[in-house]
Amino acid sequence: MTTTNTQLLRFTTAGSVDDGKSTLIGRLLHDSKSIFEDQWDSLQKSADLAGGSEVNLANLTDGLRSEREQGITIDVAYRYFATPKRKFIIADTPGHVQYTRNMVTGASTANMALVLIDARNGVVEQSKRHAYISSLLGIPHMVVCINKMDLVDYNEERFREIREEFYEFVPHLEIRDITFIPISALKGDNVVSDSENMPWYHGPTLLSHLEDVYIASDWNLKDFRMPVQYVIRPLTDEYHDYRGFAGQITAGRVKVGDEIGILPSGTRSKVKAIHEAGGSVEEAFCPQSVSIELEHDIDISRGDTLTTMENLPYTTKDHDAHLCWMHEKPLVLGKKYLIKHGARSTKVVFRELHSKVDVQTLEEKFEVTEMKLNDLGRVKFRTMAPLVYDAYKKNRYVGGFVIIDEATNDTVAAGMLRSPEKAQPVPEFTDYMI
Amino acid sequence: MSQYKLSHLQLLETEAIHVMREVAAEFERPTLMFSGGKDSVVMLRLAEKAFRPARLPFPLLNVDTGHNFPELNDFRDRRAEALGAKLIVRTVEDALEKGIATQVPGEISRNRLQIPTLLAAIEEFEFDAALGGARRDEEKARAKERFFSFRDEFGQWEPKRQRPELWNIYNGRVHPGQNMRVFPLSNWTEMDVWEYIKLEELELPSIYYAHDRDVVRRGGQWLPVNDLQPPKEGEEVQNLRVRVRTIGDIMTTGCIESEATTIDDIIAEVSAARVTERGGRADDKVSESSMEDRKREGYF
Numbered sequence: 001m002t003t004t005n006t007q008l009l010r011f012t013t014a015g016s017v018d019d020g021k022s023t024l025i026g027r028l029l030h031d032s033k034s035i036f037e038d039q040w041d042s043l044q045k046s047a048d049l050a051g052g053s054e055v056n057l058a059n060l061t062d063g064l065r066s067e068r069e070q071g072i073t074i075d076v077a078y079r080y081f082a083t084p085k086r087k088f089i090i091a092d093t094p095g096h097v098q099y100t101r102n103m104v105t106g107a108s109t110a111n112m113a114l115v116l117i118d119a120r121n122g123v124v125e126q127s128k129r130h131a132y133i134s135s136l137l138g139i140p141h142m143v144v145c146i147n148k149m150d151l152v153d154y155n156e157e158r159f160r161e162i163r164e165e166f167y168e169f170v171p172h173l174e175i176r177d178i179t180f181i182p183i184s185a186l187k188g189d190n191v192v193s194d195s196e197n198m199p200w201y202h203g204p205t206l207l208s209h210l211e212d213v214y215i216a217s218d219w220n221l222k223d224f225r226m227p228v229q230y231v232i233r234p235l236t237d238e239y240h241d242y243r244g245f246a247g248q249i250t251a252g253r254v255k256v257g258d259e260i261g262i263l264p265s266g267t268r269s270k271v272k273a274i275h276e277a278g279g280s281v282e283e284a285f286c287p288q289s290v291s292i293e294l295e296h297d298i299d300i301s302r303g304d305t306l307t308t309m310e311n312l313p314y315t316t317k318d319h320d321a322h323l324c325w326m327h328e329k330p331l332v333l334g335k336k337y338l339i340k341h342g343a344r345s346t347k348v349v350f351r352e353l354h355s356k357v358d359v360q361t362l363e364e365k366f367e368v369t370e371m372k373l374n375d376l377g378r379v380k381f382r383t384m385a386p387l388v389y390d391a392y393k394k395n396r397y398v399g400g401f402v403i404i405d406e407a408t409n410d411t412v413a414a415g416m417l418r419s420p421e422k423a424q425p426v427p428e429f430t431d432y433m434i
Numbered sequence: 435m436s437q438y439k440l441s442h443l444q445l446l447e448t449e450a451i452h453v454m455r456e457v458a459a460e461f462e463r464p465t466l467m468f469s470g471g472k473d474s475v476v477m478l479r480l481a482e483k484a485f486r487p488a489r490l491p492f493p494l495l496n497v498d499t500g501h502n503f504p505e506l507n508d509f510r511d512r513r514a515e516a517l518g519a520k521l522i523v524r525t526v527e528d529a530l531e532k533g534i535a536t537q538v539p540g541e542i543s544r545n546r547l548q549i550p551t552l553l554a555a556i557e558e559f560e561f562d563a564a565l566g567g568a569r570r571d572e573e574k575a576r577a578k579e580r581f582f583s584f585r586d587e588f589g590q591w592e593p594k595r596q597r598p599e600l601w602n603i604y605n606g607r608v609h610p611g612q613n614m615r616v617f618p619l620s621n622w623t624e625m626d627v628w629e630y631i632k633l634e635e636l637e638l639p640s641i642y643y644a645h646d647r648d649v650v651r652r653g654g655q656w657l658p659v660n661d662l663q664p665p666k667e668g669e670e671v672q673n674l675r676v677r678v679r680t681i682g683d684i685m686t687t688g689c690i691e692s693e694a695t696t697i698d699d700i701i702a703e704v705s706a707a708r709v710t711e712r713g714g715r716a717d718d719k720v721s722e723s724s725m726e727d728r729k730r731e732g733y734f
Contacts, residue, residue, distance in 0.1 A: 008442035075593065077577045078570045080623045087442040089621055101598060108600035216439055230455040234488035242487065248452045248602060253438070277447050277483045285438045287602075289451040289484070302459055326598050340603055343459070400601040409584075409607040411597040 006082075009215055011112040012091040012139070014103055014130035020147050021116050024185035024206075025079060025092055031192035032207065034081035076106045085211040100359060100374035101326040103130065104414060107137035108400065111215050113175075114206075115144045119152045119182075123165040129359050131166075135173040136322060136376070136416065138396045140218050142178045143209055150184040154197040172362060174393070177213070181206050219286050220395045224252030224260070224308040227342030227388075228300055232291055244275065244291035245300055247343065250397035251390070252308060253285040254292070261429055262298060263305045263388040264315045268429045269294040287397065303344035305388040313398065315427055317386045320354070320418045323371065323379045327405070327412035331371035331379075337412070339383055341401035346385040348403065354378040371413075379415075392416035443630055447480065450618035452602055453581055454484040457563050457616050458491045460606035464563040464616075468494040468521070469502075470510035471681045473567030473619060475636050476627055478513065480618060481565075493520035495564065497551045499544035500527045501662060501684045509639040524555040543686040553589040556613055563606070563614045571623045582606055583615040591615075628704055632697045642700070644677045644692045655688030679704075 013021050028034075079090040091106030093099070107113065113134035117127050127144075134142060144166055152158045159182045170178065181190055182201055189195035192207045204212065232244035254260065258271045273293040274284045284290045292306065300306075307313055325331055331350060339348040353368040356377035371377055392399025393416075403413035440448065457464050466481060468474045481490050494514055498507065514521035526544050529535040529551040537547065556564060570577050580596050582604045597605050608614055619627070631638065648659040650669040656676060657663065663685050665671050676689035677700075694700045 005439075006442045007439075008445050075578045075596065077574075078621070079577060080571045080621075082623070082625065087623075087626075105598045105600055219438075221438055229452070230459040232485060232488050236487075239487050244487075246455050246484075248448065250602075275486075277444070277451060287445070287448060288440070289448040289455070338607075340605060342603075343456075397601055400603065402598075402600060402603050402605060404605055404607060409605070409609065411599075411605045414598065414600045 006085070006087055007215065008087050008089065009112060009210060009213070010089045010091065010110045011114050011210065012093055012103075012106040012110040012134070013114045013116065014093055014106075014134070020118075020185045021092065024114075024116065024145070024147065024183075024191065025090060027185050027188060027191050028090075028207065029079065029081050031188060032081055032083055076102045083207065083211055088210065100129075100133065100324065100376065103133050104137060104324045104326075104376075107134050107139055108396075108414070110134075110137075110139050111218050112141040112143060112210070112213065113139045115142060116147050117144060117162060117166070119146050119148045119158055119162065122162050123169065125360050127166075128169055128362060131169065131173055131175075132357075132359075132362050133376075135175050138174075138392060138416075140176050141213055141215070142173075142175045143206065143213075144178060144180045145185075145206060146180065146182045147185050149182045149189060149195075149198065150187050154182075154184075154189070154195070156198070156200040159201075179203070179209055179213075181209065220251040220397075221285060222252055223311045223313075223390070223395075224254045224258070224306070225250050225313060225388075225390070225395070225398050226254070226290070226292070226306045227344065228302055228304045228306065229343045230302060231300070241297070242293070243297075244293055245306065246289070246291040247306075248289045248397075249284060249286045250342065251286050251395045253283060254290075254306075254308075255283045259309050260294075261307050261309050261312065261427075262300055263307055263313065263427065264386045265299075265304065266427045266429050267298050268309065268431060269296040269298055271295075303342070303346075303385075305342060307388070309429070312426065313388050313390050314420055314424050315386050315388050316420050316422075316424060317383050318420060318422070319381050319383065319387065320421055321379060321381070321401070321415040322392070322418065323377055323403075323413050323415040325371045325373060325375045325377075325413050327410055328373050329405070329412070330373070331413070336406070338404040338406050339381075339387075339401050340404060341387050341389065341417075342398070344385065344387065345404075346383050346387075348381050348383045350379055350381045352380040354380055378418075387417075389417050391419045393418070443626060443633065446619075446622050446626055447483075447630070449602070449621065450480045451484040453604065453616060453618040454481055454565065456604055456606065457565060457614075458485065461563040461614070463559065463561050464492040464565065465495040465522070465559065465561045466490070466492055466565040467496065467567070468510065468514065469496055469681070470506045470513065470639055471567070472627055472631060472638055472642060473569065475513070475638060476619065476622075476630055477565065477567045478517070479630075479634055479636055482517065490517065490519050492565070493522050493559075495522045495524070495555060495559075495561070497548045497555065498523050498525045498527075499548055499683055500525055501544045503639070503641055503658075503678075503681060503684050503687075505639045505641050506681060509637075513637075522555070522559065524551055524558075526551050529554060543683045545683050545686065549589075556589070561613060562608055563616055565616045565618065567619050568617045569619050569622050569624070569627070579617060579620065581617055581620050583617065584608070585613050585615060587611045589613070625701070625704055628697070628701050632701065639681070641678050641681070644675050644695050644699075646673055647676050647689060648673050649676060649689055656691065657686070658684060658689060660684065 077092045093103045093106035163180045183190040190205045226247045226249045228245045229247040261268045272295045275291045355366050356368045390398045399417040405412045526547045534554045535547045535550040649656040650665045677692040694703045
């Protein structure tokens, strides 16, 4: 597909209730001219009804009635804006303590985390929690906006203090790249245009940072993995024996002629053809959705993983993972849940609650007795069918999973797999078996 | 390694194809809602790409309000035939006759009446998933919609009970009688849709392009004049060069004055637009929560 080379940056905003997160988003939309007249009119109308108060940009994102009534954001809201350089998707997640669930959800697909800190309050527990969750979810870039600079007289000293405070906490994080920007979302300083009030700051504005941060290397291009999602079988005269193994490449690259393994069955074959959205190609890469034809007629079905033969993933039934519990009903040890990982759904039983992270202090606590809504922790579990995976840390899209309660079908948890404790035997591959 | 980069449209495309295949794999009886509108035209192309060289693994479904633009219905039928896809049409007229849908006095638009008609069609064919072309950028109640949007036995959407969606993993499990609305274009914007139509050279119903039409000014909009909608007393019928930006009920879909006769003209117009796409639709204007209310009831 030959198209404009506009890149897409997905970022998540995290901030405490009064950090002005929605105001900042409104400001980005408004100043980048992504807000329309009728949206503006409808905001104005709400403001007029409320008694001639100032237009509340937060009403742009808080779309549900109960949110407007309570003046809070309940759920992850997705917002879109574009500049000539890039397109942006914002996952706007609420900052209340009870909504860790949403923060984790929003973070799962983001390239960048935008952490907001109120310049008056400095680094509070909530800012740390946001940073920690972003790191746990493997977001590669972080921008820390020290907001409400107007309320601390645009004081450089204050900005430095907060930055130092945050740096003390950075060793707990695994984030490649952190940038600090002093802003005022309400007044617009350093959001889209340079601030005249902070001549001491020489860095980029938030928008120009969003436009320029290097994201091309965010996808994992090593070690080909593709969970088979669907088998395309036209069953027509023309394509009588055609079988296309369709799926999204979750890591690496694959070329026609490559030898690939199929796990967990342990068979192997060669790539005969690759079809992606634009047509047939010689090579495809993560995160393209493709359909792959193989040289041999092998029994492969949904849930199997195609992999490079060079660096094999783990194939095991016993797992160790970070888990975020997302449901009102707490985790029950010994109960059978469903796990969905890649295109595989299988039964799972939690064996052990290893530890829990106190989301206030971020200390790891052992001797855990329960995992309940919005808890983050580490668990051990066993699956009925083996999972084929890499550690989440190495590869987000190969190491993430969700837990489903079979009785209600609710998604009750999401997790990030760690490398298994026991060394993994290298599977033996059989050639071209049916 | 510049060759291993995807543009934003390619990323959106790959995501949408992944979602469509997930639907085909996880559901017993999915359908794709196809109206002939621009978003559903994009949906159809993505579905073609997701499953080729096989045929679409689901039928197309359209709820015909009886107030559809005739150009739209012609186009809808022609496209379905060209693809060799099965097209199911259920009409509001029929639902009214059967008493499934009831008109409220004074109600002009049939937008609300689509809801019971759609729910009845889902029940009739026992669809467990319906793919739709809705986008999160359309309206703020949609901004919190999931890709896989769970609906209970009454077709209702419960915003507070939505399933969390992480990475590219979707929970498509439903019990009998329940169903899933699935929105592969969730992350697309209006501009993305137009750019994709241009890139893929997709044919659209003619009313998206500038044409001469009799219209009247009503409620701050140019509304098309036709047999269903004669001019009211005192209204002056004008023949203007117009096009539609979004297609809904013919009674309430405002036309915009436009000279845009090519896709490039439209893209230029959309970039310069200062009103959202649904700003021309009276059905959304009833209250600040009108979309949320309709969605709760089972609107797509």
